[in-house]
Amino acid sequence: MSATLDDVIDATLDPGAGRRTPPCARAYVADTIAFSDVDGPGNRFVVFLQGCNFDCIACHNPQTIPGNAAAVEGHHPHHMTVDELLVQIRRAAPFIRGITVSGGEATQQAPFVHTLCSAIKANPALHHLTCFVDSNGACATAVWDDLEHVVDGVMVDLKCFDADIHRTLTGQPNERVLASIRHLAGLGRLYEVRLLLVAGLNDDAALIRATGQWLARVDPAMRVKVIGFRQHGTRPHDPPLQEPTPESLAAAAEILRSVADLQVTVI
Numbered sequence: 001m002s003a004t005l006d007d008v009i010d011a012t013l014d015p016g017a018g019r020r021t022p023p024c025a026r027a028y029v030a031d032t033i034a035f036s037d038v039d040g041p042g043n044r045f046v047v048f049l050q051g052c053n054f055d056c057i058a059c060h061n062p063q064t065i066p067g068n069a070a071a072v073e074g075h076h077p078h079h080m081t082v083d084e085l086l087v088q089i090r091r092a093a094p095f096i097r098g099i100t101v102s103g104g105e106a107t108q109q110a111p112f113v114h115t116l117c118s119a120i121k122a123n124p125a126l127h128h129l130t131c132f133v134d135s136n137g138a139c140a141t142a143v144w145d146d147l148e149h150v151v152d153g154v155m156v157d158l159k160c161f162d163a164d165i166h167r168t169l170t171g172q173p174n175e176r177v178l179a180s181i182r183h184l185a186g187l188g189r190l191y192e193v194r195l196l197l198v199a200g201l202n203d204d205a206a207l208i209r210a211t212g213q214w215l216a217r218v219d220p221a222m223r224v225k226v227i228g229f230r231q232h233g234t235r236p237h238d239p240p241l242q243e244p245t246p247e248s249l250a251a252a253a254e255i256l257r258s259v260a261d262l263q264v265t266v267i
């Protein structure tokens with residue numbers, strides 16, 4: 001009997017449930033934004049961590065990919081402490097609903113994410129803030145087991161459901177991403193799955209349908225955001241990557257809505 005996709009995903013799962021994250025008070029921070037309304041629910045303080053385990057051809061922040069901050073000319077990430085970030089978050093606190101840790105890839109510095117979110121939850125002046133993570137999902141599921149106690153929701157970018165196209169887009173396989181989506185949904189921490197569509201690469205109707213069918217099996221009422229690729233900020237590519245039209249994004253959303261009760265939005 002041949003293995004199903006879920007068997008393949010299961011094979012990527014790492015032992016380690018119950019492992020505790022050691023505290024980590026410092027991280028490479030690419031940038032912070034005091035107020036953002038596109039990085040999770042409501043107005044949010046966003047921390048962009050430096051370093052990513054993907055190398056997406058459609059990356060809008062390629063300066064955040066190298067783990068070594070000094071590797072990118074003109075980009076100056078800071079080695080920041082949790083306490084330094086808390087000072088900034090306290091200033092923004094009256095005007096925000098929560099914080100989001102993004103990247104780069106936030107889970108590359110998961111112990112720091114855990115320490116920062118723990119500090120917010122433990123601080124009487126801040127514990128009303130929700131803590132969210134924006135992730136490419138390519139980490140061990142044990143990372144989410146650690147973070148679930150201090151993180152309220154996770155946005156996962158699914159670059160492509162098709163394994164080969166995913167590799168073309170990111171340089172990496174997608175099994176861990178799919179495992180993260182499934183695992184986070186089981187933990188009740190999956191806030192949203194984001195699909196960045198690049199015209200002619202990952203917007204095929206049959207592929208979108210298969211993606212929706214798998215997502216609906218994980219959670220029929222999943223929140224799914226369809227995002228159109230924009231060339232602004234990306235690296236040159238040969239041939240140039242193409243932006244999808246508003247009509248093709250709307251068509252993709254309709255396909256997803258037709259699959260189940262997926263809550264689909266388009267931006």
Ligand code: SF4
Nearest residue numbers: 052054056059104136
């Ligand atoms: S996962 Fe995000 S930050 Fe990392 S390379 Fe891809 S688009 Fe860029």
